Amino acid sequence: MGAKGADREGGRSTPPATRIQAVSRVQILDAALDIFSRHGFRGSTVDEIAARAGMSKANLLYYYRRKQDLYEAVLERTLGEWLDPLNALNVDADPVEELRRYITAKLVLSLERPEASRLFANEILAGAPVISPTLQTKLRTLVFQKAAILRTWVSEGRLAPIDPIHLIFAIWATTQHYADFAVQIRAILGPDVERPDFREEVTRSVLSVILDGVRPR
Template structure:
């Protein structure tokens, strides 16, 4: 009996290990598909993109891709929601008990970093918004709205305590979004003005320092 139980336990462990490996592979493949889709959608837009293009970019067969996503619309929505999840993570991390200036400094720095490292996702999101948010409108009106109201309440309390200058909390968040995403969405315009300077070492750090100085000096308590 003991040997039978041991065999069953071994088989059960092998099944669990196999399931974990399968889940890990599925997660990796989904990430590969979403990364490929961002690149394709950013160039061709939703209407101009095809599942075949995304599969080719992901270097996998179309049937394999369709195992993870049934339709192009499903891929598009997943890309946008994945982007929003990434963007909302640093906003969620703002600590109500932390120092206001340092918490906002960290948030702005992370947003600038994300825009610089994944400009295609930012542009894709901007195009969705300009189209009236037909795919993620419900997400914006629920999760996004709730989080913004929550963090605006934190900023409002900091203002009431005299730890920040009197500013409108919601419009401060909008301003951070506008400034940080500008460097991704309007890259062509920035390059037209600054030329090769944008490709010089240290440009991202200089940009972050300039933005932080402008925004944070504007919200510091005034004597």
């Protein structure tokens, strides 16, 4: 999956992207995320994405030859951003503090980039036609690796006796709720979601619920 065309020519890797090319890729992916998250893959066009990125369609197609390539690249970037905090889980660190760091990072992503979570949720609801191979390989491997760390902490008495994989699922469900169900949250809380301390309140509440549940009893 991912970008094609500009990345490889004639079976050989092209030179590393220049700073301008790197900036253009970020610009394109940000624009694509905005359009795909609002209209879905089928409802989005390359013309819309190019316009949102502030460039010509021809220029965009230099980096990504097909809409499918662009969609894959956006999903891959999203999954990479989400997996980095989980990947950083350190078996030698304090378990509760490591989970605090991970949950906080997930909440930041959900609250600051809700469109990424919504795009990913739509892909999953559609049966993950694009990203299914990554879920079954990269994601599955990482989850089992980090579950082993959690299981070690449980066996050492440093966490309550919990199922580590279901704990990870619970963290995903709770943190991504604030992105995927933002409309519902706004309908219930109204103007409260605009308060300067709303994010701090969300983080404090979620951390309290989850961390109090995993502390050794």
